[in-house]
Amino acid sequence: MLALLKIRNLALVDELVWEPGTGFLSVTGETGAGKSVIMGGISLVLGERADKSCIRSGAKECTLEALFSLPHPEILNARLEEAGAPPCEQGELIIRRIITPTSTRQFINNSPVTLSLLRHVCSGLVDMHHPDSPRSLTSQERQLTLLDAFAEASSQVAEFERAYREWREASSARQALAESEAANERELDFLHHQIDEIEQAGFTEQEVQTLEEQWQRARNAGKLRDAAAPIIQLLDGDEEAVLGRLRQAVKRARELERLDAACAIWLKPMEAAVETLDDVAANAEGYVDALCDNPSELTRLEERISLLDTLRRKYGNDWAGINAHLETCRTRLNELDSRDELLAKLAEQEEKAHILMKKAAEELSAKRRKAIPRLEKSFLTHAAHLGFRQAHFKVKLIELPEPGPHGAEDVEFLFGPNPGEPLKALRLIASGGELARVMLALKSALAKQDDTPLLLFDEIDANVGGEIARAVGMKMRELGEQHQVIAITHFPQVAALAEHHYLISKVLQKNRSVSRLEEVTGKARIAEIVRMLGSSGSAAEAHARDLLKWGN
Secondary structure, eight states: OEEEEEEEEETTEEEEEEOOOSSEEEEEOOTTSSHHHHHHHHHHHTTOOOOGGGBOTTOSOEEEEEEEEOSOOHHHHHHHHHHTOOOOBTTEEEEEEEEOSSOEEEEETTEEEOHHHHHHHHTTTEEEEOTTGGGGGGOHHHHHHHHHHHTTOHHHHHHHHHHHHHHHHHHHHHHHHHHTHHHHHHHHHHHHHHHHHHHHHOOOHHHHHHHHHHHHHHHTHHHHHHHHHHHHHHHHSSTTSHHHHHHHHHHHHHHHHHHOGGGHHHHHHHHHHHHHHHHHHHHHHHHHHHOOOOHHHHHHHHHHHHHHHHHHHHHOSSHHHHHHHHHHHHHHHHHHHTHHHHHHHHHHHHHHHHHHHHHHHHHHHHHHHHHHHHHHHHHHHHHHHTTOTTOEEEEEEEEEEEEETTEEEEEEEEEESSTTSOOEEGGGOOOHHHHHHHHHHHHHHTTTTOOOSEEEEESTTTTOOHHHHHHHHHHHHHHTTTSEEEEEOSOHHHHTTOSEEEEEEEEEETTEEEEEEEEOOHHHHHHHHHHHHTOOSHHHHHHHHHHHHHTO
16 A cells, blocks of 8 residues: 655645555545646656656755555565565565656665666556546457456466467577578588688697797798807817817816726716707707708798788687687587478477467466456446446457467457447447446456555546446445555545545645645535535535445
8 A cells, every 4th residue: 555655846736745544545625726746746656757847836856755565565576676676674665756857866665776667666556547547448458457367367377478488489489590591501601611711721739839930930040040050169060169178078087087086076067068068069950950941931931820810810819719719610510500400399399389378378268268257247236336237248259360479369348338239349438437437347346356556546437427426436435445545536425435535725825826635534524525515504514424424
Protein backbone atom coordinates (compact mmCIF):
# COMPACT_ATOMS: atom_id res chain seq x y z
CA MET A 1 0.00 0.00 0.00
CA LEU A 2 0.95 3.65 -0.35
CA ALA A 3 1.90 4.62 3.20
CA LEU A 4 3.21 8.12 2.58
CA LEU A 5 3.17 10.70 -0.22
CA LYS A 6 5.08 13.99 -0.05
CA ILE A 7 4.71 16.60 -2.76
CA ARG A 8 6.50 19.93 -2.84
CA ASN A 9 6.10 22.69 -5.44
CA LEU A 10 3.96 20.72 -7.88
CA ALA A 11 1.42 22.91 -9.72
CA LEU A 12 -0.79 24.51 -7.02
CA VAL A 13 0.69 22.42 -4.22
CA ASP A 14 3.41 24.16 -2.25
CA GLU A 15 3.77 21.32 0.24
CA LEU A 16 1.60 18.25 0.84
CA VAL A 17 2.21 15.40 3.24
CA TRP A 18 -0.32 12.57 2.96
CA GLU A 19 -0.48 9.34 4.91
CA PRO A 20 -3.38 7.56 3.21
CA GLY A 21 -5.21 4.85 5.08
CA THR A 22 -6.00 1.31 4.00
CA GLY A 23 -9.04 -0.02 2.15
CA PHE A 24 -11.22 2.28 0.03
CA LEU A 25 -10.32 5.98 0.10
CA SER A 26 -12.07 8.86 -1.63
CA VAL A 27 -10.58 12.23 -2.60
CA THR A 28 -13.00 15.05 -3.30
CA GLY A 29 -12.95 18.79 -3.77
CA GLU A 30 -14.22 21.56 -5.97
CA THR A 31 -13.21 21.75 -9.61
CA GLY A 32 -9.77 23.33 -9.89
CA ALA A 33 -8.86 22.63 -6.27
CA GLY A 34 -6.01 20.35 -7.33
CA LYS A 35 -7.41 16.80 -7.14
CA SER A 36 -5.50 15.91 -10.29
CA VAL A 37 -2.27 16.73 -8.45
CA ILE A 38 -2.67 13.50 -6.50
CA MET A 39 -2.88 11.50 -9.72
CA GLY A 40 -0.05 13.50 -11.28
CA GLY A 41 2.17 13.20 -8.23
CA ILE A 42 1.83 9.43 -8.08
CA SER A 43 2.39 9.20 -11.83
CA LEU A 44 5.62 11.17 -11.50
CA VAL A 45 6.75 9.04 -8.58
CA LEU A 46 6.27 5.95 -10.74
CA GLY A 47 8.45 7.33 -13.54
CA GLU A 48 6.23 9.41 -15.80
CA ARG A 49 8.26 11.91 -17.81
CA ALA A 50 8.23 15.32 -16.17
CA ASP A 51 7.71 18.65 -17.86
CA LYS A 52 9.21 21.78 -16.36
CA SER A 53 5.74 23.36 -16.47
CA CYS A 54 4.73 21.12 -13.56
CA ILE A 55 7.04 23.07 -11.22
CA ARG A 56 5.17 25.58 -9.09
CA SER A 57 5.64 29.11 -10.35
CA GLY A 58 8.55 30.79 -8.59
CA ALA A 59 10.07 27.54 -7.29
CA LYS A 60 13.47 26.24 -8.38
CA GLU A 61 12.52 22.57 -8.22
CA CYS A 62 9.73 20.13 -7.51
CA THR A 63 10.28 17.15 -5.21
CA LEU A 64 8.14 14.06 -4.73
CA GLU A 65 8.56 11.24 -2.24
CA ALA A 66 6.55 8.07 -1.73
CA LEU A 67 6.77 5.23 0.75
CA PHE A 68 5.17 1.93 -0.19
CA SER A 69 4.68 -0.75 2.44
CA LEU A 70 4.86 -4.17 0.79
CA PRO A 71 4.03 -7.38 2.67
CA HIS A 72 5.69 -9.51 -0.05
CA PRO A 73 8.58 -7.55 -1.61
CA GLU A 74 10.42 -10.62 -2.98
CA ILE A 75 9.76 -9.99 -6.70
CA LEU A 76 10.54 -6.28 -6.37
CA ASN A 77 13.72 -7.04 -4.38
CA ALA A 78 14.83 -9.37 -7.17
CA ARG A 79 14.44 -6.51 -9.67
CA LEU A 80 16.39 -4.19 -7.39
CA GLU A 81 19.16 -6.73 -6.88
CA GLU A 82 19.44 -7.31 -10.62
CA ALA A 83 19.88 -3.55 -11.12
CA GLY A 84 22.36 -3.16 -8.27
CA ALA A 85 19.98 -1.07 -6.14
CA PRO A 86 19.48 -1.64 -2.40
CA PRO A 87 16.54 -3.89 -1.39
CA CYS A 88 13.48 -2.90 0.60
CA GLU A 89 14.19 -3.02 4.30
CA GLN A 90 11.29 -4.44 6.29
CA GLY A 91 9.19 -4.33 3.12
CA GLU A 92 9.44 -0.53 2.71
CA LEU A 93 10.09 0.92 -0.75
CA ILE A 94 11.18 4.57 -0.75
CA ILE A 95 11.03 6.57 -4.00
CA ARG A 96 12.17 10.17 -4.44
CA ARG A 97 12.25 12.41 -7.51
CA ILE A 98 13.72 15.87 -7.92
CA ILE A 99 12.57 17.82 -10.97
CA THR A 100 14.24 21.05 -12.12
CA PRO A 101 13.70 23.10 -15.30
CA THR A 102 16.71 21.38 -16.89
CA SER A 103 16.96 17.94 -15.31
CA THR A 104 15.34 15.22 -13.28
CA ARG A 105 16.87 12.89 -10.72
CA GLN A 106 15.32 9.84 -9.13
CA PHE A 107 16.23 7.64 -6.19
CA ILE A 108 15.08 4.23 -4.95
CA ASN A 109 15.85 3.45 -1.31
CA ASN A 110 18.19 6.49 -1.36
CA SER A 111 20.19 5.11 -4.29
CA PRO A 112 20.25 7.07 -7.59
CA VAL A 113 18.65 5.22 -10.51
CA THR A 114 17.75 5.89 -14.13
CA LEU A 115 14.22 6.80 -15.14
CA SER A 116 13.84 3.56 -17.11
CA LEU A 117 14.89 1.53 -14.07
CA LEU A 118 12.40 3.43 -11.89
CA ARG A 119 9.62 2.53 -14.33
CA HIS A 120 10.72 -1.10 -14.47
CA VAL A 121 10.93 -1.49 -10.70
CA CYS A 122 7.58 0.23 -10.09
CA SER A 123 5.65 -1.64 -12.76
CA GLY A 124 2.90 -3.54 -10.99
CA LEU A 125 2.82 -1.29 -7.92
CA VAL A 126 -0.10 0.88 -8.99
CA ASP A 127 -2.95 0.33 -11.43
CA MET A 128 -4.14 3.77 -12.52
CA HIS A 129 -7.48 4.40 -14.23
CA HIS A 130 -8.95 7.60 -15.55
CA PRO A 131 -11.78 8.30 -18.04
CA ASP A 132 -9.56 7.46 -21.04
CA SER A 133 -7.58 4.55 -19.59
CA PRO A 134 -10.28 1.86 -20.02
CA ARG A 135 -9.38 1.97 -23.70
CA SER A 136 -6.42 -0.20 -22.69
CA LEU A 137 -9.00 -2.98 -22.32
CA THR A 138 -9.42 -3.00 -26.09
CA SER A 139 -5.88 -4.36 -26.50
CA GLN A 140 -5.96 -8.09 -27.15
CA GLU A 141 -2.64 -8.46 -25.34
CA ARG A 142 -4.16 -6.79 -22.26
CA GLN A 143 -7.22 -9.01 -22.48
CA LEU A 144 -5.00 -12.11 -22.61
CA THR A 145 -3.17 -10.86 -19.52
CA LEU A 146 -6.47 -10.46 -17.68
CA LEU A 147 -7.65 -13.92 -18.75
CA ASP A 148 -4.39 -15.51 -17.65
CA ALA A 149 -4.58 -13.74 -14.30
CA PHE A 150 -8.12 -15.00 -13.73
CA ALA A 151 -7.09 -18.51 -14.81
CA GLU A 152 -4.18 -18.37 -12.34
CA ALA A 153 -1.99 -19.53 -15.21
CA SER A 154 1.22 -17.74 -14.23
CA SER A 155 3.26 -20.97 -14.20
CA GLN A 156 1.86 -22.04 -17.60
CA VAL A 157 2.55 -18.56 -19.02
CA ALA A 158 6.13 -18.64 -17.72
CA GLU A 159 6.69 -22.14 -19.11
CA PHE A 160 5.29 -21.21 -22.50
CA GLU A 161 7.33 -18.00 -22.71
CA ARG A 162 10.48 -19.96 -21.88
CA ALA A 163 9.68 -22.66 -24.48
CA TYR A 164 8.71 -20.05 -27.08
CA ARG A 165 11.93 -18.13 -26.51
CA GLU A 166 14.04 -21.30 -26.86
CA TRP A 167 12.22 -22.26 -30.06
CA ARG A 168 12.69 -18.78 -31.57
CA GLU A 169 16.38 -18.86 -30.67
CA ALA A 170 16.82 -22.30 -32.23
CA SER A 171 14.87 -21.22 -35.32
CA SER A 172 16.90 -18.04 -35.68
CA ALA A 173 20.18 -19.95 -35.37
CA ARG A 174 19.15 -22.40 -38.09
CA GLN A 175 17.85 -19.66 -40.39
CA ALA A 176 20.97 -17.58 -39.92
CA LEU A 177 23.15 -20.52 -40.92
CA ALA A 178 20.92 -21.47 -43.84
CA GLU A 179 20.75 -17.92 -45.18
CA SER A 180 24.47 -17.28 -44.87
CA GLU A 181 25.57 -19.67 -47.62
CA ALA A 182 26.93 -16.94 -49.90
CA ALA A 183 28.65 -15.24 -46.98
CA ASN A 184 30.07 -18.58 -45.92
CA GLU A 185 31.55 -19.15 -49.38
CA ARG A 186 33.29 -15.80 -49.20
CA GLU A 187 34.50 -16.58 -45.70
CA LEU A 188 35.80 -19.98 -46.85
CA ASP A 189 37.84 -18.36 -49.60
CA PHE A 190 39.23 -15.80 -47.19
CA LEU A 191 40.13 -18.43 -44.58
CA HIS A 192 41.88 -20.59 -47.18
CA HIS A 193 43.82 -17.53 -48.37
CA GLN A 194 45.00 -16.66 -44.85
CA ILE A 195 45.94 -20.24 -43.97
CA ASP A 196 47.84 -20.69 -47.26
CA GLU A 197 49.66 -17.38 -46.83
CA ILE A 198 50.92 -18.32 -43.35
CA GLU A 199 51.70 -21.95 -44.12
CA GLN A 200 53.44 -21.26 -47.45
CA ALA A 201 55.70 -18.71 -45.75
CA GLY A 202 57.21 -21.74 -44.00
CA PHE A 203 58.52 -19.94 -40.95
CA THR A 204 59.60 -21.84 -37.85
CA GLU A 205 59.93 -20.41 -34.40
CA GLN A 206 63.72 -20.88 -34.51
CA GLU A 207 64.02 -19.07 -37.84
CA VAL A 208 61.91 -16.17 -36.59
CA GLN A 209 64.11 -15.86 -33.51
CA THR A 210 67.42 -15.80 -35.49
CA LEU A 211 66.33 -14.13 -38.73
CA GLU A 212 67.13 -10.58 -37.68
CA GLU A 213 70.49 -11.65 -36.33
CA GLN A 214 71.37 -13.54 -39.56
CA TRP A 215 70.42 -10.53 -41.68
CA GLN A 216 72.56 -8.15 -39.62
CA ARG A 217 75.52 -10.56 -39.85
CA ALA A 218 75.18 -10.98 -43.62
CA ARG A 219 74.73 -7.24 -44.09
CA ASN A 220 77.96 -6.50 -42.15
CA ALA A 221 79.98 -9.57 -43.23
CA GLY A 222 82.93 -7.55 -44.56
CA LYS A 223 83.23 -5.38 -41.47
CA LEU A 224 82.92 -8.39 -39.19
CA ARG A 225 85.64 -10.30 -41.08
CA ASP A 226 87.96 -7.31 -40.95
CA ALA A 227 87.36 -6.99 -37.20
CA ALA A 228 87.81 -10.71 -36.42
CA ALA A 229 90.95 -11.37 -38.57
CA PRO A 230 93.38 -9.42 -36.29
CA ILE A 231 92.05 -11.30 -33.28
CA ILE A 232 92.84 -14.66 -34.91
CA GLN A 233 96.25 -13.37 -35.99
CA LEU A 234 97.11 -12.24 -32.46
CA LEU A 235 95.94 -15.52 -30.95
CA ASP A 236 97.50 -18.04 -33.30
CA GLY A 237 99.01 -16.34 -36.31
CA ASP A 238 102.62 -17.61 -35.87
CA GLU A 239 105.15 -18.69 -33.24
CA GLU A 240 105.22 -15.14 -31.88
CA ALA A 241 101.40 -15.03 -31.38
CA VAL A 242 99.78 -15.41 -27.96
CA LEU A 243 99.17 -19.15 -28.26
CA GLY A 244 102.69 -19.80 -29.64
CA ARG A 245 104.32 -17.99 -26.73
CA LEU A 246 101.93 -19.62 -24.22
CA ARG A 247 102.76 -23.11 -25.58
CA GLN A 248 106.47 -22.33 -25.12
CA ALA A 249 105.73 -21.28 -21.56
CA VAL A 250 103.85 -24.56 -20.92
CA LYS A 251 106.82 -26.53 -22.31
CA ARG A 252 109.19 -24.72 -19.93
CA ALA A 253 106.83 -25.27 -17.00
CA ARG A 254 106.72 -29.00 -17.63
CA GLU A 255 110.55 -29.13 -17.58
CA LEU A 256 110.52 -27.14 -14.36
CA GLU A 257 107.95 -29.54 -12.85
CA ARG A 258 110.29 -32.48 -13.44
CA LEU A 259 112.91 -30.71 -11.39
CA ASP A 260 110.53 -29.42 -8.70
CA ALA A 261 107.02 -30.92 -8.24
CA ALA A 262 105.94 -27.78 -6.39
CA CYS A 263 105.89 -25.94 -9.73
CA ALA A 264 102.93 -28.07 -10.88
CA ILE A 265 100.67 -25.37 -9.48
CA TRP A 266 101.71 -23.13 -12.38
CA LEU A 267 101.35 -25.76 -15.04
CA LYS A 268 97.62 -26.61 -14.77
CA PRO A 269 96.30 -23.05 -15.19
CA MET A 270 98.65 -22.47 -18.10
CA GLU A 271 97.49 -25.68 -19.83
CA ALA A 272 93.85 -24.66 -19.25
CA ALA A 273 94.54 -21.24 -20.73
CA VAL A 274 96.05 -22.84 -23.82
CA GLU A 275 93.02 -25.07 -24.21
CA THR A 276 90.59 -22.15 -23.79
CA LEU A 277 92.43 -19.90 -26.22
CA ASP A 278 92.66 -22.78 -28.72
CA ASP A 279 88.83 -22.99 -28.59
CA VAL A 280 88.52 -19.23 -28.96
CA ALA A 281 90.81 -19.20 -31.96
CA ALA A 282 88.98 -22.15 -33.56
CA ASN A 283 85.59 -20.53 -32.98
CA ALA A 284 86.81 -17.24 -34.38
CA GLU A 285 88.15 -18.99 -37.49
CA GLY A 286 84.85 -20.88 -37.88
CA TYR A 287 82.91 -17.61 -37.43
CA VAL A 288 84.96 -15.91 -40.16
CA ASP A 289 84.64 -18.89 -42.47
CA ALA A 290 80.84 -18.88 -41.97
CA LEU A 291 80.50 -15.19 -42.79
CA CYS A 292 78.74 -14.83 -46.09
CA ASP A 293 78.80 -11.63 -48.04
CA ASN A 294 77.01 -13.22 -50.97
CA PRO A 295 74.54 -10.58 -52.26
CA SER A 296 71.97 -13.26 -53.13
CA GLU A 297 71.93 -14.55 -49.52
CA LEU A 298 71.53 -11.03 -48.24
CA THR A 299 68.62 -10.52 -50.64
CA ARG A 300 67.04 -13.79 -49.48
CA LEU A 301 67.24 -12.75 -45.85
CA GLU A 302 65.79 -9.31 -46.60
CA GLU A 303 62.87 -10.94 -48.44
CA ARG A 304 62.22 -13.27 -45.47
CA ILE A 305 62.19 -10.34 -43.05
CA SER A 306 59.83 -8.40 -45.31
CA LEU A 307 57.51 -11.41 -45.52
CA LEU A 308 57.55 -11.83 -41.73
CA ASP A 309 56.72 -8.13 -41.26
CA THR A 310 53.77 -8.55 -43.64
CA LEU A 311 52.43 -11.48 -41.59
CA ARG A 312 52.88 -9.50 -38.39
CA ARG A 313 50.89 -6.56 -39.75
CA LYS A 314 48.05 -8.84 -40.89
CA TYR A 315 47.80 -11.51 -38.26
CA GLY A 316 49.70 -10.73 -35.06
CA ASN A 317 52.38 -8.62 -33.44
CA ASP A 318 54.70 -11.59 -32.99
CA TRP A 319 55.14 -15.20 -34.07
CA ALA A 320 52.86 -16.41 -31.22
CA GLY A 321 50.10 -14.09 -32.45
CA ILE A 322 50.51 -15.29 -36.05
CA ASN A 323 50.31 -18.92 -34.93
CA ALA A 324 47.22 -18.20 -32.77
CA HIS A 325 45.50 -16.62 -35.77
CA LEU A 326 46.40 -19.63 -37.90
CA GLU A 327 44.78 -21.98 -35.36
CA THR A 328 41.67 -19.77 -35.21
CA CYS A 329 41.36 -19.92 -38.99
CA ARG A 330 41.76 -23.70 -39.00
CA THR A 331 39.09 -24.08 -36.29
CA ARG A 332 36.65 -21.83 -38.15
CA LEU A 333 37.39 -23.65 -41.41
CA ASN A 334 36.54 -26.96 -39.73
CA GLU A 335 33.27 -25.47 -38.52
CA LEU A 336 32.34 -24.29 -42.00
CA ASP A 337 33.43 -27.55 -43.58
CA SER A 338 30.99 -29.33 -41.24
CA ARG A 339 28.23 -26.80 -42.07
CA ASP A 340 25.78 -29.38 -43.40
CA GLU A 341 26.21 -31.46 -40.29
CA LEU A 342 25.72 -28.39 -38.11
CA LEU A 343 22.66 -27.33 -40.11
CA ALA A 344 21.09 -30.76 -39.59
CA LYS A 345 21.85 -30.55 -35.87
CA LEU A 346 20.28 -27.08 -35.60
CA ALA A 347 17.20 -28.25 -37.50
CA GLU A 348 16.84 -31.14 -35.06
CA GLN A 349 17.16 -28.78 -32.11
CA GLU A 350 14.57 -26.47 -33.65
CA GLU A 351 12.12 -29.33 -34.14
CA LYS A 352 12.52 -30.51 -30.55
CA ALA A 353 12.06 -26.94 -29.26
CA HIS A 354 8.98 -26.55 -31.47
CA ILE A 355 7.41 -29.71 -30.04
CA LEU A 356 8.04 -28.52 -26.47
CA MET A 357 6.68 -25.07 -27.33
CA LYS A 358 3.51 -26.56 -28.84
CA LYS A 359 3.02 -28.71 -25.77
CA ALA A 360 3.42 -25.68 -23.48
CA ALA A 361 1.00 -23.72 -25.69
CA GLU A 362 -1.59 -26.51 -25.46
CA GLU A 363 -1.33 -26.58 -21.66
CA LEU A 364 -1.76 -22.80 -21.51
CA SER A 365 -4.71 -22.93 -23.92
CA ALA A 366 -6.37 -25.64 -21.82
CA LYS A 367 -6.00 -23.49 -18.72
CA ARG A 368 -7.52 -20.54 -20.54
CA ARG A 369 -10.46 -22.49 -21.94
CA LYS A 370 -11.24 -23.92 -18.52
CA ALA A 371 -11.28 -20.44 -16.96
CA ILE A 372 -13.44 -18.74 -19.60
CA PRO A 373 -16.88 -19.90 -18.33
CA ARG A 374 -15.98 -18.83 -14.79
CA LEU A 375 -14.72 -15.43 -15.95
CA GLU A 376 -17.85 -14.85 -18.04
CA LYS A 377 -20.10 -15.75 -15.11
CA SER A 378 -18.13 -13.66 -12.60
CA PHE A 379 -18.03 -10.68 -14.94
CA LEU A 380 -21.78 -10.76 -15.57
CA THR A 381 -22.45 -10.93 -11.82
CA HIS A 382 -20.41 -7.80 -11.19
CA ALA A 383 -21.69 -6.10 -14.35
CA ALA A 384 -25.29 -6.60 -13.17
CA HIS A 385 -24.42 -4.69 -9.98
CA LEU A 386 -23.15 -1.87 -12.19
CA GLY A 387 -26.38 -1.50 -14.16
CA PHE A 388 -25.82 -4.10 -16.90
CA ARG A 389 -28.56 -6.43 -15.67
CA GLN A 390 -29.29 -8.02 -19.06
CA ALA A 391 -25.86 -7.77 -20.59
CA HIS A 392 -24.03 -10.53 -22.42
CA PHE A 393 -20.31 -11.17 -22.26
CA LYS A 394 -18.21 -13.69 -24.15
CA VAL A 395 -14.53 -14.45 -24.20
CA LYS A 396 -13.61 -15.64 -27.69
CA LEU A 397 -10.33 -17.42 -28.32
CA ILE A 398 -8.98 -16.93 -31.86
CA GLU A 399 -6.64 -19.74 -32.83
CA LEU A 400 -3.43 -18.65 -34.55
CA PRO A 401 -1.86 -20.59 -37.43
CA GLU A 402 1.35 -20.72 -35.40
CA PRO A 403 1.83 -19.85 -31.71
CA GLY A 404 2.97 -16.28 -31.07
CA PRO A 405 4.68 -14.63 -28.10
CA HIS A 406 1.56 -14.94 -25.94
CA GLY A 407 0.37 -18.41 -26.85
CA ALA A 408 -1.53 -20.33 -29.49
CA GLU A 409 -4.41 -17.87 -29.71
CA ASP A 410 -5.50 -14.28 -29.51
CA VAL A 411 -8.52 -13.32 -27.45
CA GLU A 412 -11.45 -10.99 -28.01
CA PHE A 413 -13.73 -9.80 -25.22
CA LEU A 414 -17.24 -9.42 -26.66
CA PHE A 415 -19.86 -7.37 -24.84
CA GLY A 416 -23.50 -6.60 -25.40
CA PRO A 417 -25.05 -4.21 -22.87
CA ASN A 418 -28.62 -4.72 -24.05
CA PRO A 419 -30.59 -7.86 -24.96
CA GLY A 420 -31.34 -8.40 -28.61
CA GLU A 421 -28.26 -6.50 -29.73
CA PRO A 422 -25.28 -8.34 -31.22
CA LEU A 423 -22.16 -8.73 -29.13
CA LYS A 424 -19.41 -6.28 -30.04
CA ALA A 425 -15.71 -6.25 -29.41
CA LEU A 426 -14.81 -3.89 -26.57
CA ARG A 427 -12.84 -1.73 -29.01
CA LEU A 428 -16.13 -0.96 -30.79
CA ILE A 429 -17.87 0.34 -27.67
CA ALA A 430 -18.07 4.09 -28.10
CA SER A 431 -19.26 5.09 -24.64
CA GLY A 432 -16.43 5.85 -22.25
CA GLY A 433 -18.79 5.49 -19.31
CA GLU A 434 -19.84 1.98 -20.39
CA LEU A 435 -16.26 0.95 -20.96
CA ALA A 436 -15.23 2.27 -17.54
CA ARG A 437 -17.90 0.13 -15.88
CA VAL A 438 -16.82 -2.89 -17.94
CA MET A 439 -13.30 -2.33 -16.66
CA LEU A 440 -14.53 -2.08 -13.08
CA ALA A 441 -16.51 -5.31 -13.47
CA LEU A 442 -13.39 -7.07 -14.78
CA LYS A 443 -11.30 -5.66 -11.94
CA SER A 444 -13.90 -6.92 -9.48
CA ALA A 445 -13.87 -10.38 -11.07
CA LEU A 446 -10.07 -10.41 -10.81
CA ALA A 447 -9.83 -8.93 -7.32
CA LYS A 448 -8.39 -12.07 -5.72
CA GLN A 449 -5.95 -12.83 -8.53
CA ASP A 450 -4.75 -9.25 -9.04
CA ASP A 451 -1.79 -8.60 -6.74
CA THR A 452 -1.46 -4.89 -7.56
CA PRO A 453 -1.17 -3.12 -4.15
CA LEU A 454 -2.81 0.18 -5.14
CA LEU A 455 -5.72 0.85 -7.51
CA LEU A 456 -6.18 4.51 -8.35
CA PHE A 457 -9.41 5.65 -10.04
CA ASP A 458 -9.69 9.19 -11.34
CA GLU A 459 -13.32 10.11 -12.06
CA ILE A 460 -14.17 6.88 -13.88
CA ASP A 461 -17.64 7.32 -12.40
CA ALA A 462 -18.16 10.31 -14.72
CA ASN A 463 -21.19 10.26 -17.00
CA VAL A 464 -23.17 7.80 -14.88
CA GLY A 465 -26.34 8.28 -12.87
CA GLY A 466 -26.77 8.34 -9.11
CA GLU A 467 -27.74 4.68 -8.66
CA ILE A 468 -24.97 3.53 -10.95
CA ALA A 469 -22.53 5.81 -9.14
CA ARG A 470 -23.52 4.12 -5.88
CA ALA A 471 -22.94 0.71 -7.49
CA VAL A 472 -19.54 1.90 -8.72
CA GLY A 473 -18.73 2.99 -5.17
CA MET A 474 -19.82 -0.37 -3.78
CA LYS A 475 -17.53 -2.17 -6.22
CA MET A 476 -14.64 0.03 -5.20
CA ARG A 477 -15.39 -0.67 -1.56
CA GLU A 478 -15.37 -4.42 -2.28
CA LEU A 479 -12.05 -4.03 -4.10
CA GLY A 480 -10.79 -2.23 -1.00
CA GLU A 481 -10.99 -5.52 0.87
CA GLN A 482 -8.19 -6.88 -1.34
CA HIS A 483 -6.34 -3.69 -2.30
CA GLN A 484 -5.76 -0.12 -1.31
CA VAL A 485 -8.23 1.78 -3.53
CA ILE A 486 -8.12 5.54 -4.06
CA ALA A 487 -11.00 7.16 -5.94
CA ILE A 488 -10.90 10.78 -7.06
CA THR A 489 -14.60 11.51 -7.51
CA HIS A 490 -17.30 14.14 -7.88
CA PHE A 491 -20.07 11.75 -6.81
CA PRO A 492 -21.30 11.92 -3.20
CA GLN A 493 -22.63 8.36 -3.57
CA VAL A 494 -19.04 7.14 -4.17
CA ALA A 495 -17.34 9.36 -1.59
CA ALA A 496 -19.78 8.35 1.13
CA LEU A 497 -18.87 4.69 0.76
CA ALA A 498 -15.15 5.25 1.36
CA GLU A 499 -13.56 4.13 4.62
CA HIS A 500 -11.47 7.32 4.56
CA HIS A 501 -12.54 10.58 2.96
CA TYR A 502 -9.96 13.26 2.01
CA LEU A 503 -10.82 16.78 0.95
CA ILE A 504 -8.56 18.81 -1.28
CA SER A 505 -9.22 22.52 -1.23
CA LYS A 506 -7.73 25.69 -2.68
CA VAL A 507 -6.94 28.50 -0.30
CA LEU A 508 -5.34 31.93 -0.67
CA GLN A 509 -2.05 32.24 1.17
CA LYS A 510 0.19 35.29 0.85
CA ASN A 511 -1.80 36.31 -2.21
CA ARG A 512 -1.14 32.94 -3.88
CA SER A 513 -3.45 29.99 -4.42
CA VAL A 514 -2.30 26.78 -2.77
CA SER A 515 -3.92 23.35 -2.46
CA ARG A 516 -4.48 21.65 0.87
CA LEU A 517 -5.38 18.01 1.57
CA GLU A 518 -6.92 16.80 4.82
CA GLU A 519 -9.05 13.91 6.00
CA VAL A 520 -12.60 14.87 6.83
CA THR A 521 -14.68 13.10 9.44
CA GLY A 522 -17.85 13.77 11.40
CA LYS A 523 -19.49 17.12 10.66
CA ALA A 524 -16.76 18.14 8.19
CA ARG A 525 -17.44 15.06 6.11
CA ILE A 526 -21.18 15.65 6.20
CA ALA A 527 -20.58 19.22 5.06
CA GLU A 528 -18.46 18.00 2.10
CA ILE A 529 -21.13 15.46 1.08
CA VAL A 530 -23.74 18.24 1.25
CA ARG A 531 -21.56 20.40 -0.99
CA MET A 532 -21.21 17.52 -3.46
CA LEU A 533 -25.01 17.09 -3.49
CA GLY A 534 -25.29 20.63 -4.75
CA SER A 535 -27.85 21.75 -2.21
CA SER A 536 -28.07 22.98 1.37
CA GLY A 537 -30.30 22.93 4.40
CA SER A 538 -31.51 20.22 6.73
CA ALA A 539 -32.90 18.04 3.94
CA ALA A 540 -29.52 17.98 2.19
CA GLU A 541 -27.79 17.23 5.49
CA ALA A 542 -30.20 14.37 6.17
CA HIS A 543 -29.54 13.03 2.67
CA ALA A 544 -25.79 13.20 3.33
CA ARG A 545 -26.21 11.26 6.59
CA ASP A 546 -28.22 8.61 4.75
CA LEU A 547 -25.49 8.25 2.14
CA LEU A 548 -22.86 7.86 4.84
CA LYS A 549 -24.89 5.11 6.47
CA TRP A 550 -24.33 2.99 3.33
CA GLY A 551 -20.64 2.91 4.12
CA ASN A 552 -21.12 1.81 7.73
